[in-house]
Amino acid sequence: MVSGPPYESEHKVLALVVRKKIFSLVIRYAGCHFRELERISKLAPSTLSYHLHYLVKGGLLSEIREGNTRRYFPQVFKHENKKILSLLRQESMRKILLVLLINDSCQHQELCERVHVSPSTISWHLKKLEESHVVTCSKEGRTTRYSLSIDKEELVKLIITYQETFLDTLVDRVVEMWEA
Numbered sequence: 001m002v003s004g005p006p007y008e009s010e011h012k013v014l015a016l017v018v019r020k021k022i023f024s025l026v027i028r029y030a031g032c033h034f035r036e037l038e039r040i041s042k043l044a045p046s047t048l049s050y051h052l053h054y055l056v057k058g059g060l061l062s063e064i065r066e067g068n069t070r071r072y073f074p075q076v077f078k079h080e081n082k083k084i085l086s087l088l089r090q091e092s093m094r095k096i097l098l099v100l101l102i103n104d105s106c107q108h109q110e111l112c113e114r115v116h117v118s119p120s121t122i123s124w125h126l127k128k129l130e131e132s133h134v135v136t137c138s139k140e141g142r143t144t145r146y147s148l149s150i151d152k153e154e155l156v157k158l159i160i161t162y163q164e165t166f167l168d169t170l171v172d173r174v175v176e177m178w179e180a
Contacts, residue, residue: 013058018043019051026061026072029165031085034070083132084150085158092117092125094166097148100135101155105147 014020025040026032032040038048052072055061064071064082071089073082087093095115099106106114111122126146129135136149148155159166 010058010060013055013060016051018047019055022048022051023055023060026055027074030073030077030162031071031082031089032165033089034072036089037072080150081154081158084134084155085162087129087132087134088158088162088166092121093129096122096125096129097134097155098159100146100148101152105138105145107143107145111146 014023022037022041022043025037029036029040034045034048034052037052038045041048043051052061052063056063056072060075062073062075062077062082064073064086066086071082071086073085077085087097092115096111099111099114103110108119108122108126111126112119115122117125126135126137130137134148134150135146137144137146139145
């Protein structure tokens with residue numbers, strides 16, 4: 001928590017009803033981007049931006065910038081989980097991670113078939129996942145296999161915790177499988 005005026009205490013930072021609402025939304029939808037928060041909260045972009053900035057400066061939220069996208073998290077989130085949840089918030093990335101979670105490792109073609117996107121799109125996402133140190137590739141002769149390099153238990157915890165905010169059936173199936 002940042003001390004001194006104007007951010008003296010958590011109580012002061014959350015003094016306004018609208019700010020409490022935004023804070024609650026970020027807790028529930030951790031890792032969501034600005035436009036998603038705008039849609040969910042039904043607030044004007046300038047109002048939302050002002051209050052998010054105030055909550056970040058007040059030490060209750062953290063903001064991660066990815067290109068032109070800003071994602072918001074409760075301050076208590078671990079850095080590794082912020083990275084993973086940011087990826088899970090992107091539908092194609094989430095599908096790739098779920099397929100790798102279920103299958104341990106996959107070839108490029110298998111991912112294309114299971115995620116239902118073009119090979120070039122899969123390649124682009126895999127490159128981003130490798131750069132984030134979430135996925136590793138291993139070459140076996142002429143074949144390249146991709147697998148998760150992050151803690152699967154931590155990934156499953158995040159998926160289960162935020163299951164209702166993803167709104168897709170693949171997430172539901174993974175949760176059912178893991179809980180069985």
